Amino acid sequence: MAESTLITVRELTYRYRQKSRPVLQGIHLDISGNDYLLITGRSGSGKSTLCRTFNGLIPHFYGGVLTGEVFVAGAPVDQTSVAALFNQVGMVFQNPEAQLFCRSVAQEIVFGLESLGLPRQTIEDRLRDALDQAGITALRQRDPQTLSGGEKHLVLIAAMLALRPRVIILDEPFANLDPANVLRVRRLLRELHAKGCGIVLCEHRLSRAAPDATRLVVIHEGKIAADGIPQGILANAETAWGLETPLTTRIGASLGLTPLPRSIEDMPSIPPQPALIAALEPPLPEAFTHQGQPPAVEVDHLCCQLGNQPILTDISFALHPGECLAVVGANGAGKTTLLRHLIGLQRPTKGRIRIKGRDTAGTPISNLARDVGLAFQNPDNQFFRLTVDQEIRVGPETLGTIDNSWIEELMAIFHLEAFGGHAPYRLSGGEKKRVAFASALASRPAVLALDEPTAGQDFEFRRNLRNFLGQLQARGQAIIIVTHDLTFAERTASRWLLMAEGRLLADTAPGRIMADPALMARAGLEATDRFRLAQRWQSKETRV
Amino acid sequence: MFDPRTKLLLALAYGTLIALTRKPEWLLGEWSLLVAAIVVMNQWKVYLRWLAMLVPMALFFGGVTWWSTDRATGQAAATSLMAITTTFFVFFASTEPEDLGNSLVHAGLPFPVAFVMTAAMQFAPVIGRKARAIVEAQQARGIALKPGWRALRNYPALLIPLLIQSFQLADALAEAMEARGFGRSGRTFRKVYRMRMLDWLAIIGGWGVVAVVLRYFAR
Numbered sequence: 001m002a003e004s005t006l007i008t009v010r011e012l013t014y015r016y017r018q019k020s021r022p023v024l025q026g027i028h029l030d031i032s033g034n035d036y037l038l039i040t041g042r043s044g045s046g047k048s049t050l051c052r053t054f055n056g057l058i059p060h061f062y063g064g065v066l067t068g069e070v071f072v073a074g075a076p077v078d079q080t081s082v083a084a085l086f087n088q089v090g091m092v093f094q095n096p097e098a099q100l101f102c103r104s105v106a107q108e109i110v111f112g113l114e115s116l117g118l119p120r121q122t123i124e125d126r127l128r129d130a131l132d133q134a135g136i137t138a139l140r141q142r143d144p145q146t147l148s149g150g151e152k153h154l155v156l157i158a159a160m161l162a163l164r165p166r167v168i169i170l171d172e173p174f175a176n177l178d179p180a181n182v183l184r185v186r187r188l189l190r191e192l193h194a195k196g197c198g199i200v201l202c203e204h205r206l207s208r209a210a211p212d213a214t215r216l217v218v219i220h221e222g223k224i225a226a227d228g229i230p231q232g233i234l235a236n237a238e239t240a241w242g243l244e245t246p247l248t249t250r251i252g253a254s255l256g257l258t259p260l261p262r263s264i265e266d267m268p269s270i271p272p273q274p275a276l277i278a279a280l281e282p283p284l285p286e287a288f289t290h291q292g293q294p295p296a297v298e299v300d301h302l303c304c305q306l307g308n309q310p311i312l313t314d315i316s317f318a319l320h321p322g323e324c325l326a327v328v329g330a331n332g333a334g335k336t337t338l339l340r341h342l343i344g345l346q347r348p349t350k351g352r353i354r355i356k357g358r359d360t361a362g363t364p365i366s367n368l369a370r371d372v373g374l375a376f377q378n379p380d381n382q383f384f385r386l387t388v389d390q391e392i393r394v395g396p397e398t399l400g401t402i403d404n405s406w407i408e409e410l411m412a413i414f415h416l417e418a419f420g421g422h423a424p425y426r427l428s429g430g431e432k433k434r435v436a437f438a439s440a441l442a443s444r445p446a447v448l449a450l451d452e453p454t455a456g457q458d459f460e461f462r463r464n465l466r467n468f469l470g471q472l473q474a475r476g477q478a479i480i481i482v483t484h485d486l487t488f489a490e491r492t493a494s495r496w497l498l499m500a501e502g503r504l505l506a507d508t509a510p511g512r513i514m515a516d517p518a519l520m521a522r523a524g525l526e527a528t529d530r531f532r533l534a535q536r537w538q539s540k541e542t543r544v
Numbered sequence: 545m546f547d548p549r550t551k552l553l554l555a556l557a558y559g560t561l562i563a564l565t566r567k568p569e570w571l572l573g574e575w576s577l578l579v580a581a582i583v584v585m586n587q588w589k590v591y592l593r594w595l596a597m598l599v600p601m602a603l604f605f606g607g608v609t610w611w612s613t614d615r616a617t618g619q620a621a622a623t624s625l626m627a628i629t630t631t632f633f634v635f636f637a638s639t640e641p642e643d644l645g646n647s648l649v650h651a652g653l654p655f656p657v658a659f660v661m662t663a664a665m666q667f668a669p670v671i672g673r674k675a676r677a678i679v680e681a682q683q684a685r686g687i688a689l690k691p692g693w694r695a696l697r698n699y700p701a702l703l704i705p706l707l708i709q710s711f712q713l714a715d716a717l718a719e720a721m722e723a724r725g726f727g728r729s730g731r732t733f734r735k736v737y738r739m740r741m742l743d744w745l746a747i748i749g750g751w752g753v754v755a756v757v758l759r760y761f762a763r
Contacts, residue, residue, distance in 0.1 A: 057723065082723065084728075086724060097670060098719075101663050101721065102666070103640055107734075111724050113734075115724060118732060123734045145666075145670065345683065366688060370686070380712075381674075381680075
């Protein structure tokens with residue numbers, strides 16, 4: 001064991017209570033306090049489970065069967081309480097809502113310090129330092145539950161920083177953050193690492209996480225499939241383990257570049273290779289032209305106000321059958337509020353919405369639900385039946401629109417045939433999402449509306465979803481997607497509505513929106529790697 | 545100004561005073577004092593929202609009492625309910641639950657008990673938000689969940705996801721608390737809660753008034 005090694009894992013195998021198969025098998029790993037370690041793998045590969053062994057939550061909190069050994073600073077975790085380890089290994093979980101249990105940011109940060117039994121003055125000093133380091137001093141007295149997603153994560157990181165742990169573990173911190181907040185959290189993590197704090201990041205979105213990591217571990221089916229410097233591993237990550245490798249890395253691997261670039265910033269100056277982008281990336285959707293059909297959705301000067309606060313201001317657009325439209329923007333831009341208007345969960349203060357030519361004003365939600373199928377971000381909000389099949393049927397049964405052959409077709413489109421008799425709550429996150437999408441479509445609505453469908457989902461899910469949506473579009477389904485995942489939006493929709501602060505900034509092709517840096521900055525977004533690279537090469541060709 | 549424990553004892557004293565009062569005009573006076581305090585604290589908007597929920601309850605309570613006794617008793621019962629609940633509105637508007645919990649820990653209450661009390665208050669709005677999100681998700685599928693008998697058969701569509709998510713939330717909360725040393729002994733507190741002379745005088749004064757009322761005025 002090297003002297004700087006903080007966490008040592010030897011032949012670790014772990015099985016959860018009431019599960020027949022182990023989640024982790026024969027894990028062998030050393031983590032030093034100097035690592036910026038990215039642990040990646042597909043959903044369900046065992047990443048989060050492994051991290052929970054580093055601070056003793058497994059086995060102490062979860063029970064189950066653990067064989068092998070995990071040591072933290074020389075102490076065996078199975079014989080050391082979580083309370084004795086928490087100031088060495090700080091952990092930030094995926095869902096910030098449940099981790100923020102105090103009434104103010106300051107109290108949230110000092111909770112761990114009070115647990116340590118530190119003197120008052122030390123607590124005050126560390127609170128001040130942690131707030132300062134995380135750049136959230138202004139939030140000190142705020143109620144954590146009222147903060148944005150990015151701010152919540154910064155508060156949680158600050159709560160860990162105050163403990164001065166040797167390593168901080170973050171489980172999918174970017175899952176629900178918009179690009180601006182991802183950059184904010186990434187910047188803080190880089191600063192912490194530079195100051196000597198070890199970082200362990202669990203993430204499957206490699207383009208966001210890989211550029212900063214000094215070491216990469218791939219977990220595949222509960223085993224360590226690769227462990228080393230990121231450049232050495234990323235080249236094979238897509239083919240070998242089904243991970244989404246950054247575009248620049250794939251281009252670098254095709255051209256034999258060393259070291260492999262992990263981001264646009266890493267990309268060396270090479271002759272433009274636009275054909276390579278076309279070969280490595282899926283084709284972009286073709287521009288949609290409607291054949292004179294009437295629009296499925298018409299939104300006309302829509303305004304929405306809550307109290308004196310304008311939430312949506314003068315939004316107008318139309319969506320035709322067979323068209324896929326992405327509504328993009330940062331968190332809080334008003335995207336979900338716009339979707340809620342389509343189905344009558346919120347009503348316009350001014351302006352009109354027509355679905356299939358009929359004004360929604362005064363139409364009850366139950367009637368609008370026949371024409372607009374809406375799948376919210378969290379599928380757990382809707383499951384209450386015993387099986388997937390019953391769950392998908394419940395909407396059309398209530399509305400009196402049941403069509404058995406269509407339900408069977410939907411089960412096939414979303415690859416749910418094998419799960420028909422399963423309990424929805426027992427499915428994985430991606431499978432639950434598919435059930436929610438099928439459920440939204442079960443009444444054959446004219447419009448399918450998806451709210452952040454890719455949040456927290458891995459590469460395979462996102463690729464499959466693109467295919468599902470393509471099939472639906474080909475059948476004439478009008479689709480509207482709300483997302484801040486621009487890579488997915490670029491690959492799926494030929495038209496974007498760009499929103500910021502409740503206003504529609506642009507309604508045009510993705511390329512035209514991303515080509516306007518001022519517009520993108522105003523919306524708090526960053527162009528996709530594909531677009532940035534193509535633009536960089538295009539400008540180079542122009543110069544030549 | 546006062547220690548949270550003092551505020552709690554004063555709220556209890558004022559509540560007892562209201563409970564001892566029978567005349568509706570006196571009760572109105574006691575309630576008016578509280579409303580004046582709410583206006584001074586600039587909490588009247590929150591109070592108005594709160595009243596929207598409380599007034600129907602008080603009217604029902606007063607109506608039932610009137611029906612079973614007489615009009616004056618019914619009026620007194622309704623006003624008394626309004627005044628007592630307003631007392632605790634003022635108390636919670638002026639006292640952070642964490643301060644109350646921590647100060648009670650100083651007075652000997654076990655920390656886990658105090659924490660459960662404050663966490664319950666913190667998570668009540670979170671559960672409320674979850675319930676709203678579930679109602680909307682079901683409405684979007686055409687399942688009516690508005691209050692009423694007709695929607696009663698649809699209530700499993702709200703209650704089952706809410707129950708499951710509440711358990712999930714409780715699990716995640718427990719895990720997060722463990723990861724921040726909840727179970728560790730020797731806890732210290734950033735804030736110090738000390739009962740000063742002013743606190744003792746307020747408590748003696750408040751409960752003294754209750755004792756006087758009890759001795760000379762209460763029937």
